[in-house]
Amino acid sequence: MDLVIIPAGVPRKPGMTRDDLFNINAGIVRTLCEGIAKCCPNAIVNLISNPVNSTVPIAAEVFKKAGTYEPKRLLGVTMLDVVRANTFVVWTKNGSTSYIE
Incomplete structure (x- = not known):
């Protein structure tokens, strides 16, 4: 079984909206997935390109x-968002990690 991990895309820059990010990264994801469909159509695909909730569809x-x-076989990997959310919770609770499970 093939495994393809797609971390491709541009990072969000200052002043860039999530719509701007989507417009750029959607094209990148589309092109890569067209290649995957041709070259390894049975692969498990892990998509990390942001915004994940929009690029997976x-x-x-x-x-x-x-x-x-x-x-x-199509997965959106959002662990980075989970880590960011947990970090934010720690900051709001004066640095105590006891709030994170």
Whole structure:
């Protein structure tokens, strides 16, 4: 089984909206997924490109169009967002990690 991890995309820059980020990264994800659909259509795909909640549906549509979509093989990896959220909670609780489970 092939595994493809897509961390591709541009980082959000000062003054850039999430819409701006999406417009750039969606094109990158679309192009990469078209290649994946042709070269390794049965691969498990882990998508890290932000905004993940918007780029995963783009990938799904590309795979559907190619006839290679399998929902159990397309994953959006959001661990970075979880770490950021946990860090924010620690900051709001004066640095105490007892609030993080």
